[in-house]
Amino acid sequence: MATTFGGFAAATAAAGATATGPVVLDGGLSAQLAAQGCDLSDALWSARLLLDDPGQLVAAHRAFFEAGAQVATTASYQASRVGFAARGVGAATADRLLTLSVELARQAAEEVSAELGDGRTRWVAASVGPYGAVLADGSEYRGHYGLSAAELTAFHRPRLEVLAAAGPDVLAVETVPDLLEASVLAECVRELGLPAWFSFGAADGLTRGGEPLAEAFALLADVPEVVAVGVNCCAPQGVSAAVRLAVEVTGRPAVAYPNSGEDWDATNRDWAGPAAFDPADAPSWVAAGAQLVGGCCRVGPDRIAELAATLGG
Numbered sequence: 001m002a003t004t005f006g007g008f009a010a011a012t013a014a015a016g017a018t019a020t021g022p023v024v025l026d027g028g029l030s031a032q033l034a035a036q037g038c039d040l041s042d043a044l045w046s047a048r049l050l051l052d053d054p055g056q057l058v059a060a061h062r063a064f065f066e067a068g069a070q071v072a073t074t075a076s077y078q079a080s081r082v083g084f085a086a087r088g089v090g091a092a093t094a095d096r097l098l099t100l101s102v103e104l105a106r107q108a109a110e111e112v113s114a115e116l117g118d119g120r121t122r123w124v125a126a127s128v129g130p131y132g133a134v135l136a137d138g139s140e141y142r143g144h145y146g147l148s149a150a151e152l153t154a155f156h157r158p159r160l161e162v163l164a165a166a167g168p169d170v171l172a173v174e175t176v177p178d179l180l181e182a183s184v185l186a187e188c189v190r191e192l193g194l195p196a197w198f199s200f201g202a203a204d205g206l207t208r209g210g211e212p213l214a215e216a217f218a219l220l221a222d223v224p225e226v227v228a229v230g231v232n233c234c235a236p237q238g239v240s241a242a243v244r245l246a247v248e249v250t251g252r253p254a255v256a257y258p259n260s261g262e263d264w265d266a267t268n269r270d271w272a273g274p275a276a277f278d279p280a281d282a283p284s285w286v287a288a289g290a291q292l293v294g295g296c297c298r299v300g301p302d303r304i305a306e307l308a309a310t311l312g313g
Helices: 005-014 029-035 045-052 054-067 081-085 091-116 131-135 149-165 179-192 213-218 236-250 279-288 301-310
Strands: 071-073 123-128 170-176 196-200 226-232 254-257 263-265 270-272 290-293
Touching: 005 226, 029 045, 029 054, 045 054, 045 081, 045 091, 054 071, 054 091, 054 301, 071 091, 071 170, 081 091, 081 149, 091 123, 091 149, 123 149, 131 149, 149 170, 149 179, 170 179, 170 226, 179 196, 179 213, 196 213, 196 254, 213 236, 226 236, 226 290, 236 254, 236 279, 279 290, 279 301
Parallel strands: 071 123, 123 170, 170 196, 196 226, 226 254, 254 290
Antiparallel strands: 263 270
């Protein structure tokens, strides 16, 4: 287990201080991989490259670090034993690929730190996507899969255990769509005793599953392993209100990394509509209580560079 878990938690807590400023997260890994020419049409999405071309993942993580990000989020969002089994990959190999996702992000962090010699700490967040991500049909934007808590636990606990053992600095439990999955993931994190941030897909004060966002945040208020709570893969326009609510309900630092503002078309597996992500909005998110700030889908290194510059990074 990594010894830097406490260090990341301390940095998150200190990020509200003027002397340190917010921690800058990376952007959408898939956007950068697509820019590098990778084919992401497979149901495994970016996790496919863990099998086929891991060097592309190192390059993508490096691009975000070089842009000013302090955290690399691993390519494990859509990775699981179930997902890899559909490609004929056994459980042991699937677990090895989950571990590899952390190792590749760590490699990128160490390479960039050695090359720049700037003394900055660069962290690795192990992405824990919702069950719906594995279905590759947009279910994470709806939730309520018809599974019981026991079935969701059986899916999540093994991958969380593998990712935690790989030694990331924090678990990024992200795009959580509903209260049931949030409660299952919270219990798994509590049992592991490792720090994590939780971020929900949300719109208009509701989770993607249509439940009050305040209730979702409240589930995490008494989980000591949770170092930050907030939103991701949401429209940028809704960030400030969601962040204020997260801080009010939990008393924890907030995390915010919206997508570009475009809409995901699950049928055509493509984005449509105008982009609305503007790094100039980030100071208002910080003022509302966000201490971990970045971008999600369709937010590339160029925008993260602008974000880092805007936030003084």
